[in-house]
Amino acid sequence: MSGLMNAAVIVAVAAVVIARQFSARRIGSDRRWWIVPAVLAVVALREPGVIDAHHQVESSVLLGTELLTALAIGAGWAWTTRIWTEPDGSVWSRSTKAGGAVWIVGIALRLGLFGIGAQLGVHQSSSALMLGLAATLLVRSGVLTWRAQSLEPTATGQVPAYGDGVRRVLRKERL
Template sequence: MSGLVNVLVIVAVAAVVITRQFGARRLDADRRWWLLPAILAVVALRDPGLIDAHHRIAASTLLAAELVIGLGIGAGWAWTTRIWAEPDGTVWTKSTKASMAVWAGGIILRAGLFGCGALLGLHQGSPALMLALAATLLVRSGVLVHRTRALTPADGPLPAYGGGSPRPAWKERV
């Protein structure tokens, strides 16, 4: 793919994902939550311009830093997302202001990395950004699925109208 198409894909995916996450959304932990990140990663890894051929070590270091930032953004975004279960067992999520701060911090860090790469004279294409976005989405989705499974009981959905026996309260022993 050309650089312009990659940039358009990155912008479109980020815009759709981010705008959808700041509204309350039903979360289905059984869906293929890894599919979109996998597609983005495959598209990024197929591009020969992922690593600058003239500065392999510096470009690889910059790519590794980009991936670490992507993983951090994904984890931060997932842990700052509000998650709750309705009485009927459905799980909902909504990103918070802290999630927005995580994104803003990530954008600032990525801009700093881009500036460092420009100072070093590295060719920086969109595949690295696409791979980092894939890492961000993969980590975020994985952490949310993990958090969702911790919310729902192992033997099925939550009772709809308070059915079932009440759990005894835990008491501290002195």
């Protein structure tokens, strides 16, 4: 795939993911949450320009830093996502404003890494960015699935929810 096509795929996936994160979405623990990140990673790794042949050390350090940044962004995004259970026991999620802030910080960090690479004269392909996006989505999906499993019904059929164990004051109704 050409660099322009990779960039188009990255922009399209990011736009869909960002747009969908702010709407309520059901989390299913039986879903294959790892498929989209795996496909993105395969597409990214099949390109030969992930590491610059003329600046292998610098390019490898930038790629490693990109992947660590992507992992942190994915974890931050997952932990700032609100999850809850519905009365039927299904688990839902929706990103918060803090999740949007994580995306903004992540984009700024990635632009900074791109700028550092440009200053060092390292050729940077879109494959590294696509690999970072795959890592972000993989971590986010994995953490959300893990968090959702803790909210699924227990053997007694009860679903734990935020606020369980907090003593509530019940008021009498007057007729």
